Amino acid sequence: AQSVTQPDARVTVSEGASLQLRCKYSYFGTPYLFWYVQYPRQGLQLLLKYYPGDPVVQGVNGFEAEFSKSNSSFHLRKASVHWSDWAVYFCAVSIGDNNRIFFGDGTQLVVKP
Amino acid sequence: GGIITQTPKFLIGQEGQKLTLKCQQNFNHDTMYWYRQDSGKGLRLIYYSITENDLQKGDLSEGYDASREKKSSFSLTVTSAQKNEMAVFLCASKAGGDSDYTFGSGTRLLVI
Numbered sequence: 001a002q003s004v005t006q007p008d009a010r011v012t013v014s015e016g017a018s019l020q021l022r023c024k025y026s027y028f029g030t031p032y033l034f035w036y037v038q039y040p041r042q043g044l045q046l047l048l049k050y051y052p053g054d055p056v057v058q059g060v061n062g063f064e065a066e067f068s069k070s071n072s073s074f075h076l077r078k079a080s081v082h083w084s085d086w087a088v089y090f091c092a093v094s095i096g097d098n099n100r101i102f103f104g105d106g107t108q109l110v111v112k113p
Numbered sequence: 114g115g116i117i118t119q120t121p122k123f124l125i126g127q128e129g130q131k132l133t134l135k136c137q138q139n140f141n142h143d144t145m146y147w148y149r150q151d152s153g154k155g156l157r158l159i160y161y162s163i164t165e166n167d168l169q170k171g172d173l174s175e176g177y178d179a180s181r182e183k184k185s186s187f188s189l190t191v192t193s194a195q196k197n198e199m200a201v202f203l204c205a206s207k208a209g210g211d212s213d214y215t216f217g218s219g220t221r222l223l224v225i
Contacts (some may be wrong), residue, residue, distance in 0.1 A: 004155075009153065032211075036216075041218070041219075042218050042219075043117075043203055043205075043216030043217050043218045043219055044156075044203070044205075044214075044216040045216070046213055046214070049213070051211060090155060090156070099144060099161070099163060100158065100161070100171075101214060102158075103155035103156045103157075104155050105153065105154050105155045106153070106154070106155055
């Protein structure tokens with residue numbers, strides 16, 4: 001069955017430092033993959049998405065992610081973190097006709113001044 | 114641009130009470146979803162609907178009913194609220210194919 005694992009419940013980085021949030025998925029086939037961000041008391045906003053094609057996808061606000069079929073991973077990266085990036089980040093996978101999406105448990109990003 | 118509106122934003126209920134949450138979207142999206150989000154957890158799918166009057170169970174449908182009487186609205190009913198239950202319920206919608214999901218800002222439920 002399909003699943004998404006975000007191994008880090010919480011990641012702390014200093015403002016200006018680089019960031020990587022990890023995501024592993026489990027699915028036999030080619031998935032659609034997503035990263036969403038959730039700010040306090042808000043719904044989820046799409047950061048970026050991967051549909052089969054170029055493995056490196058660019059998103060909003062300087063985020064990018066790289067799909068690796070061999071590692072079953074879709075890690076999120078940012079070169080320089082800003083305090084406004086403090087939020088919860090969810091990795092998700094969609095299969096088949098893209099009518100269902102499965103979420104990881106999320107990673108809380110904390111930004112130190 | 115469109116919007117998804119969830120009402121109420123906050124809901125306090127009593128144990129055993131039947132509670133209804135509402136979601137409206139003006140994107141003219143075909144598919145709508147209800148997710149439950151518990152603290153420190155991801156979103157779990159309760160129900161979804163691919164068109165008016167359609168209902169599909171998700172992974173967490175027990176204890177809930179849903180209704181899609183119009184394309185623009187999707188309601189969720191907690192059939193018997195559980196004491197000390199605390200969660201956020203998120204509604205989402207999307208058009209067909211490779212279109213993006215759009216999420217509402219949530220209804221926060223507390224059962225006392």
